[in-house]
Amino acid sequence: MYAIVKYTSKPVMKDPWFIEALPGIGNVGKIAGDCLAQSLGAERFAIVYSENFPPQVIPDQDCVVHMACNELWHAKTPSGRDIIFLRGDFQGSTPEGQFFLAQDIMDVLLAFGVSKIITLGGYGTGQVSKDLHVFGAVSRIELKKELEKAGVTFNPGQPAAGIVGAAGALIGLGQMNGIDSFCLMGETSGYFADSRSALNVISVLKKILKLRKVDTKALSEEAKKLDELMNQAAQQAEPPQERDELSYIG
């Protein structure tokens, strides 16, 4: 309840959609959201400070400090859809703090007349796999059809441990306020910042937002490197068959 929302501008928006892109499992939500915001030329219009963030500043490359905060960015899609992004490096430092922050954000969104709430996250499996689904959870069942068309998989009752933090609280508060809300979760091992999983989430968002193009060049290169690393690791982990056979002979 202590957040200070500092507006740097007050963009005019019509029934904007909201995309939450904060750090989380495999950092999938943050990577996907940041890439999309950048590609759409989003501009920051507000900073959210709060005692519910850690008492901490982060120095940038110029050694200029930045208070732990979340930021609200505004973008317009080519077809004219207003989008508000929630971006940042922090989630609240306690469960209650995360709740308070989500409520503060929701108040801002309601004031802007938000008409859809999309939260992004990772769906941690603990396993490195090649096929990475994008899983979904919705505020009402009617939203599933459209999401399935966009490539979203629905895994009944999953994730069983629930969706926690901003991604969970904001879809929940959206639902309580009667706003269509859903969460897109990129499947990921959860062991590293997962650019491949983020690319899959972007691919779904592209369809949902009816975007012709999203600039994912940098992200794709990272994903390629990640793939190579993983292939190398997989080869080293594979049992060196020939040797094994020889040892049987010897």
Add this chain to the structure above:
Amino acid sequence: MYAIVKYTSKPVMKDPWFIEALPGIGNVGKIAGDCLAQSLGAERFAIVYSENFPPQVIPDQDCVVHMACNELWHAKTPSGRDIIFLRGDFQGSTPEGQFFLAQDIMDVLLAFGVSKIITLGGYGTGQVSKDLHVFGAVSRIELKKELEKAGVTFNPGQPAAGIVGAAGALIGLGQMNGIDSFCLMGETSGYFADSRSALNVISVLKKILKLRKVDTKALSEEAKKLDELMNQAAQQAEPPQERDELSYIG
């Protein structure tokens, strides 16, 4: 102090009794209370949201999310007794939060003129045993006689570690408000969701509520499976005597 109680209906009740059935040791209280509520055809009339719950949503089998919450359900026994059930998958995420929630619930109960407070829980022994008592604790000594008739055992000064969470706070707040309150604790190892222990609690509740019948079919089947599993485990754990004897000969 932050709870929002969202009423979906306002049932008319006369001096209702209250049954708390939230998760806890061996999940005994939740299993017993949920089974009884279902058998009595209880209907949900209010949802309790609060920052004291984790910032979390849970997807159901349709992948529709549900905000972490507690729910109030209303049932009428065949003999006309109104009952309010407190049900849910969560307790408060901090000690203070559990206190705040209990106070919020108590406020609701007082407004409905609650005349008896029954909290359900498990009595963890750390041991798997066949005979499972239902232990009790009361807000005033005069309540013991009736409970003993219903099959409740009173173990002086036990549980020594106290009764914690909603089951403890609500009986305590009940006592402070001069309402007859008691806690029924199903004896359980505490190692798994204990349907056998829950059946014992239901058997006591049946007498206390003067119910002719409670539909425990599903629960009894689960308990039977549990019994079989435990018998198997016990047999495997027993020393295979014959073999041992043979090994002495050999």
Add this chain to the structure above:
Amino acid sequence: MYAIVKYTSKPVMKDPWFIEALPGIGNVGKIAGDCLAQSLGAERFAIVYSENFPPQVIPDQDCVVHMACNELWHAKTPSGRDIIFLRGDFQGSTPEGQFFLAQDIMDVLLAFGVSKIITLGGYGTGQVSKDLHVFGAVSRIELKKELEKAGVTFNPGQPAAGIVGAAGALIGLGQMNGIDSFCLMGETSGYFADSRSALNVISVLKKILKLRKVDTKALSEEAKKLDELMNQAAQQAEPPQERDELSYIG
């Protein structure tokens, strides 16, 4: 700030002294204070409930529950000195909670015109020893002389880790309010409920309160048993010399 002080009576007192006797290191403070209160025929006049205690009830020997709380007891010494005891089984469940509780208690004490604040505690050494000092810390240096006469030892800068919880907060708040305050800490290993250490604290309190007699019979018997146990343990721990010598021969 949430405490409810429930008065069961409002004793008239003149400049009462206050003795804090809550659980802590070696439980020395609680044991000493409870014994003294009992010996003086103290009567409970108020119960302090608070969300800062754990959400918990404790069943007594009758299985009647008692909400986690602190209690205020009143006694009059033979020479007419009013004494308020703070007794109970709990301290606040968080650092802030302990602070809030201490402030709530202090408000009550100020309302009663408290003229001296004595907090009791243990001084943990981690070592079992025979000579157990009673160490002191004071709100102003002038208080030391009288305490030294009563047998209190002052160990400069000790305990270096400070005095925490109610014993620390209440002497600190006493000091801030200009009331003569001191803490008596019975030396103890800290490994068990230390009745011997409590007896030493009582012996100091007896002199400070100018009491002719304190009934410590039960406590002395416990201390004797403890001494015997410790002697036995010491003998078993000692190297059995003769045997060792024999083993060298063999």
Add this chain to the structure above:
Amino acid sequence: MYAIVKYTSKPVMKDPWFIEALPGIGNVGKIAGDCLAQSLGAERFAIVYSENFPPQVIPDQDCVVHMACNELWHAKTPSGRDIIFLRGDFQGSTPEGQFFLAQDIMDVLLAFGVSKIITLGGYGTGQVSKDLHVFGAVSRIELKKELEKAGVTFNPGQPAAGIVGAAGALIGLGQMNGIDSFCLMGETSGYFADSRSALNVISVLKKILKLRKVDTKALSEEAKKLDELMNQAAQQAEPPQERDELSYIG
């Protein structure tokens, strides 16, 4: 939000500078700030009590207790610059508590018309090294040039984990209030109270504050002892080469 600022005097100041010197990594900030305050003949003018500190008193060499607190000290440099020091043995006991305290302090500073905020801390490397930099982080990029002249090193994006606690929160709040703010971090292993690192920070502060002389005699002696200890440790850790060679021959 609960702090009580108890003024023992209200010094008149003109656009004072502020120096934070609380405990932290290698205790560098506290050691440096305390030494400078002493050398400038600073006088305490306010004590900050708060529930956000631990519920604790600390006995001094006279066994007189001191409530956990922070203190504000005032000094005037020979050239007439007013300086407010924040000194003490404690930081807030929770992240939120640290935030609340920083805000309380900032309110005091704003009331005094503070014109510069300097926070001191350690820059932990986990390695014992001989050359210890003083690293910096600033509220706006223009401040770097002057600090570099005073010997401060700027390490882009470092410390990557951010600056936490009072040193971080106060520079952040300073920045939010449009006050020139920077943090000086003495490089340190972080394994012990680092007087050498503190001397380096003082050397930078001397230039920034245009001081002819700071009395660092006691600190220098400590640093010398530390150097000797470290040299001894280094010699013992070095592989005894000759012996090794001999063992190859033998």
